[in-house]
Amino acid sequence: MDEQSGHSDDGDVAEAPGPDALQARAVEPADRVPPAGAGPFLPEKTAAPRAEADQTELPEVDPWAPAEDETSADQAATPDSVSAALSGTIPMPTASLQVKVEDFHFPALLNGLDFLNSAVESLARPGGSAPRDLKYAVLHLYTALEVLLKVRLEMHDPTLVWWTPERYSEAKHHAGDFKSCGAEHAIKRLNEHGLLEAELDPEDEELAALGQLRNRLTHFGTTGTTDAVRARALPVLLQLMTFLRLDVLPYVEDPIQASKAEREMGKIHIHARHLEEFVAHRKAEIADELRGHETRTILCRSCGQHAIVLPEGPAVDLTCLFCEKSYDGAGVEAAWDYLGESQHISISEGGSDLDCCSACHEHAVVAVSTAASPDTASYVCFNCDEVHDGVCAECNTAGGIVFPDGVYDMCHDCYQNRLDRF
Ligand SMILES: [Zn+2]
Ligand SMILES: [Zn+2]
Ligand SMILES: [Zn+2]
Structure with missing residues (x-):
């Protein structure tokens, strides 16, 4: 920050x-x-x-x-x-x-x-x-x-x-x-x-x-x-x-x-x-431009409106249709620009990287609010456009989650590892 x-x-x-x-x-x-x-x-x-x-x-x-x-x-x-x-x-x-x-x-x-x-x-x-x-x-x-x-x-x-x-x-x-x-x-x-x-x-x-x-x-x-x-x-x-x-x-x-x-x-x-x-x-x-894209339309951090439509594939130079604010870069870079933060500064100051995507293995997953479900977080990969259930608390990878409890969610692999240990 x-x-x-x-x-x-x-x-x-x-x-x-x-x-x-x-x-x-x-x-x-x-x-x-x-x-x-x-x-x-x-x-x-x-x-x-x-x-x-x-x-x-x-x-x-x-x-x-x-x-x-x-x-x-x-x-x-x-x-x-x-x-x-x-x-x-x-x-x-x-x-x-x-x-x-x-x-x-x-x-x-x-x-x-x-x-x-x-x-x-x-x-x-x-x-x-x-x-x-x-x-x-x-x-x-x-x-x-x-x-x-x-x-x-x-x-x-x-x-x-x-x-x-x-x-x-x-x-x-x-x-x-x-x-x-x-x-x-x-x-x-x-x-x-x-x-x-x-x-x-x-x-x-x-x-x-x-x-x-x-x-x-x-x-x-x-x-x-x-x-x-x-x-x-x-x-x-x-x-x-x-x-x-x-x-x-x-x-x-x-x-x-x-x-x-x-x-x-x-x-x-x-x-x-x-x-x-x-x-x-x-x-x-x-309204016409947004209609039908509700699950891929995310909140603009500048105007607070759901008016940024994520493309299929990597996010590239996103623009808010409501206020015309642009979020520059592609994939990982676009994800950091969307958050208004710098990957370099965050990591050099001891902060964490973005969550890793289980589909493309890039650290480009952002929790966003979409027009389709504005009050719950959707975990979207800005590099490959995959939308995930959540992020595993064990390995910080976004993907399918078993027994989600909102506090300590676990992915299939980590859950299996834990079962194997006992
Ligand atoms: Zn905006
Ligand atoms: Zn991905
Ligand atoms: Zn895991």
């Missing part, structure tokens, strides 16, 4: 799962379900301190800002969207003093919604986004996710926003002088405290993939197309909007803030609908 193991400063952004994780995910227990007895979702008393803080005359400091290096830069990068959001939602003040106070007043909820609006506005732009806009769309969407998750935690208990809740200090909290938890921990805590009606999973693959893309953009730079980023952003956006509708907006006690939030949501809904239409349109465009 090289850039894929990049982490944010708070160490909380999960690495996107590789195809190996697919099978495990498929049999995961129902621990994603919010705890039972979460109770009726009535406005909480604990929301009061926030409303109180909102009424102070001092400009409110964004409590999340120090935890994310890019936050302040992002805010600086969008003065227009910020002031546009404010001017569009705040009644004209009558006193000059009021103008000053209002200009600085940007509570966390509206801050998060502004990041979200900025992200979807540029993703839904007709004709696609400029590369720079695309980058900020991803950064803003991820920032919106983190801020809005923490808004809900803060309403319930501000200490939960801290990376280490035991160290909570009210003074430091209001000064923004603390390290906050990241998205994954925020979702875990929301689940643990029964604060979610929406289903949010801290290990959700779509969230993890967006976090990974955010990391690559922040720390290394990356390339991608508008279609790929749109497809990656859409499922996260939809989850976030459901979360806002069910778990955040009903608990906003301050009527002025609630009405501003509703207006922001209105704009976000319009952009989100356009984004959905773009993605659906692109899927429809390639």
Whole structure:
């Protein structure tokens, strides 16, 4: 793993799962379900301190800002969207003093919604986004996710926003002088405290993939197309909007803030609908080319769509039909490029080679998700196109498996060897 193991400063952004994780995910227990007895979702008393803080005359400091290096830069990068959001939602003040106070007043909820609006506005732009806009769309969407998750935690208990809740200090909290938890921990805590009606999973693959893309953009730079980023952003956006509708907006006690939030949501809904239409349109465009090839159509690691059709014979210069990302090379090389890893680096750093194919004896077997069975791993050889049952845990060869148990699968030969020894 090289850039894929990049982490944010708070160490909380999960690495996107590789195809190996697919099978495990498929049999995961129902621990994603919010705890039972979460109770009726009535406005909480604990929301009061926030409303109180909102009424102070001092400009409110964004409590999340120090935890994310890019936050302040992002805010600086969008003065227009910020002031546009404010001017569009705040009644004209009558006193000059009021103008000053209002200009600085940007509570966390509206801050998060502004990041979200900025992200979807540029993703839904007709004709696609400029590369720079695309980058900020991803950064803003991820920032919106983190801020809005923490808004809900803060309403319930501000200490939960801290990376280490035991160290909570009210003074430091209001000064923004603390390290906050990241998205994954925020979702875990929301689940643990029964604060979610929406289903949010801290290990959700779509969230993890967006976090990974955010990391690559922040720390290394990356390339991608508008279609790929749109497809990656859409499922996260939809989850976030459901979360806002069910778990955040009903608990906003301050009527002025609630009405501003509703207006922001209105704009976000319009952009989100356009984004959905773009993605659906692109899927429809390639549907004919994919039809009938479901068992050989694998997931694109760039856009997350099942849109790469493996050829018969060796895989050569694979291309995603949805986002046009290309995976270069043939056979073994194509397999490594598909995984986004280098055989040389992996092996020289003590990692393992790819699994060996029992048909062609090349180390070119990759666990992939196919359109035909998206939730279970298929073991495909990129050198000879053989699809195997699984990989033997004894000899690391992909082939027929006897007594598969998903943990210690064994091939016929290894099973026979074991029988002969006893
Ligand atoms: Zn793609
Ligand atoms: Zn093979
Ligand atoms: Zn074996």
